[in-house]
Amino acid sequence: MGGIHIKNRWLPYVMIAPTVILICVFKIYPIIASVIQAFLSKDGIPTFDNYKFLFADKTFWNSLKVTLKFNIIIIPVQIVISFIMALLVNAKVKGIEGFRTALYLPFCVSLTVSTVIWQMLLNINNGVMNSFLSLFGVRPIGFLIDKKWALLSIILISSWRGCAYWMMFFLAGLKGIDRSVYESAKMDGSGFFSTLFRITIPLLKNTSLFVLVANTTANFLLFAPVQIATEGGPQGSTDLLMYEAYKAAFVYSNRQRQACIVTILLVIVIGVCVIQNKFMTEKEA
């Protein structure tokens, strides 16, 4: 760390105390408590029963399947689209600032409000989406109430806002690339796609890794759209694990089950992130 490095016996501790104490109480302790609770019975005796019960439960396996399916689709979709958006608004053409601001805007609309708005846009009876599709003779689709469509609709809702957010990171990364790199590529007669794959993408490795990890974490722990729009239904088709954990704690008052699910989610997230990290760094070698 840079800076001045002054020595003082007690002052620095006083200065960092509020932040460190609050972080310990409200961030570090809860996560440890949750992992421990997963291995304790209701009376506080160490046990593996919580996991045994959970693994014997069909709802849990369905929820795990839905969560994996959801993430396998949403993570690449969001990353590819937000990357394309960043490339587009990084172009040097007239009026690009206006386009950039417009593409940022969905991020300002909270996920809650986005869900509430899209819920009405996608409604089967009075939704504008079905009204528009009727122009082409499409029968009304129950985007959020049909088992075939609900998960895709949740993906659409989350990505509408999410892509604007992730675009900011790719754009910051693109801006960090020295323009002279592009100039020399152009001189060598490198076309758009070969510049993209040989220069831009490799140079964005750190940004991409960050977005990949942060995006994975965010999507595995997604909660609001499901809680507001579908409540896990229809027929469990959008029952993401985070929502299942919420229900365990606040609907069934089963803290052990909730602690198990959150711990499993964390293990999955850390596992996926470690694999992504390894994969991305190996490619370089």
Added chain:
Amino acid sequence: MSKKQKKAIGTILLYLVLILFVFVALFPILFCLSASLRTQEDLFQNMLPFTLRALIPTKLTFENYVIIFTQYEFWRPIMNTLIVTGLTIFFGCLINSIAGFAFTCFDFKGKKILYALVLVSFMVPFESIAIPLYDVASKLKMVDTYAGMIVPAIADGLVAFLFIQFFKDIPVALIEAARVDGASWPRIFARIIMPISVPVFVTAGLMIFMNQWNSYMWPLLVARSKEIRTIQIAISAFSGERAIKWTYIYAGSLVSAIIPICLFLPFQKYFVEGITAGSVKG
């Protein structure tokens, strides 16, 4: 085809794709605006068959806004959110900047471990700790209070990190000179550090604002009662009511989105810098 023509076609294609993306990004917001300015009957009757009338009001009305503010007391969740957000920004900027200053300027035992602790905390996603955090809040008697929404959000590793990044570049001579003059540390911080750090305070404040204004899961757990609930909870509860008119929901949604949008537009540079600091520099 000449090179010039090729370039012109490329530019036109670029604009077309941009317009397509902008359409998708803005359509829900614009439709929300339009729907909030018409009556429910006007909205529903013109929905089928699909014409321009499905999108644009035949007659403008502000009735929806009047009703959500009077009958549904929408000012209450807005005030609540402003109180929660304002206090979090104040305390968050204060303690994270002081901690950031200590981490940059002082050497002390255990600094590395404590710094790592702060950094790790911003990688722990809030959702994963929300439910165990509820137990902590409940033990501290913070359930259904403003404090329950404010206190856990004050210490923020990313915000502290932002301050550290900024303070690193402050010239040493500036502080040394003040020390020679016999200025106390609180005085140095308030009179010298804070005035030159306005940009990072703006960035940090905006980040905290966006987080608190948009936060949903935590207030949903910790502040359920009608008197103190925040805007996001009010909107979601609103949309869950059966008898409610859609045009009211559209109006409420727009109200809750307009404040962050108004803050974002003039300050977008600061905000993007703040949010991406951890990914680019880190």
